[in-house]
Amino acid sequence: MTKILKAGADAGNNALKLWVKGQQPILIPTIYSIYMGETTATMDEDDIAITALEKNIDVTINSPALSQNGKRYIMGEKVIEDRVKGTELEKHSDKSTDELPVMVTLTGLAINAMRMNPTVNKIDVTYDLSVALPVQTITPQSAQANAKRYMGTHTVIYHHPSGRNVIVNIKIEYCKCLPEGGAAAWGIVYDEHGKVTRRKVDTVQGIQETDYVDKTLLSFDIGAGTTEIVVSEGVRFNPKLSEGLHYGVKETILDVIKRWNRQNPRKAIENITEFNEIYLNPEHPRHLSLREQSKAAFQQLATRISTAIMDKIDDMKDDPYTFIYGGGAAILKDSLQQILSEKGRLTNVTFLNDAIFVNARGLLVYTCSPRFELQKQKELGVASDAS
């Protein structure tokens, strides 16, 4: 029987975060450009190193989930590197129907397969996959339709500058779609082997170690386009108490970019991915001035989000175990922590490590769970032999 790889893919407004069991996670900025051909002759170039595949994406995708097939795209960081105009998700995109999340997810799954088979030119790989949609827009119908478009067979051809093409045939045997944030609870409560995770937390009685199987959890996933506020009992998602805010850090970043470009027209920042490259890289020559210019706007946003956090904690009785994560949490952490600490509101609050990958990890843990297997058997009538 084929070995089935287990994966969780969190395709967001800012980036795809993909975590395959036993592998290093992959991040691909959600931006692409249609391939126009080379502007200069590329001769005698080497293959892309296996560790740099996701930074040099040049792929052709064939998939029943896409309206146009056989098209070649530049994707992620290479769009910035090659200085081509990129397309990102619009401000009010619908992730359940937009094709960009599918394009980056399939590319990520292909790159993972290439990492596992570095010298092979034709790879057949099978996955079980979990994906997610925002709490504010997810419905049973959109979740099912979103999962369905991933199931089946897709082909990604990775073009090395040397001319070598790697053909990756991806079969997604079963896919399940969860609410963003709700998915993360799986990674907070369990690990991918089904073992219960214990964490240290600052409670009213001081620092204590606890598990979260039967606890009330409040999760804040601060993304680019949306912020998810999710309540769950352990991993049991509570849709009545969960809600979504229609903003994340993207609006603020676009504002900062506008102001920056007015002041620095010759060093204009083209898109959010380029902003991130400068803002998150301390060695970038414009890093410090961009940080300085962004400070007030991010502080303002942190104030707005911390109010939402405190209001939600107050709406629930007893201090719930509160987790704050998402790429936005990484950017706003210092300001948020300062505001919550000044107000004495840090009881039971944890800022999770690897904030940007928390959902992807949760989705992976879910894909590895007996619950996923049960759903798969119910819908497909097969059991997998995944290890």
Ligand SMILES: Nc1ncnc2c1ncn2[C@@H]1O[C@H](COP(=O)(O)OP(=O)(O)OP(=O)(O)O)[C@@H](O)[C@H]1O
């Ligand atoms: N390591 C990182 N790489 C890229 N962006 C990061 C990183 N750490 C923090 N960020 C920032 O976090 C923001 C939100 O990123 P995140 O990936 O959580 O959004 P998303 O999940 O794609 O968006 P949404 O959930 O709204 O669809 C980014 O716009 C970026 O500014």
Ligand SMILES: [Mg+2]
């Ligand atoms: Mg997100």
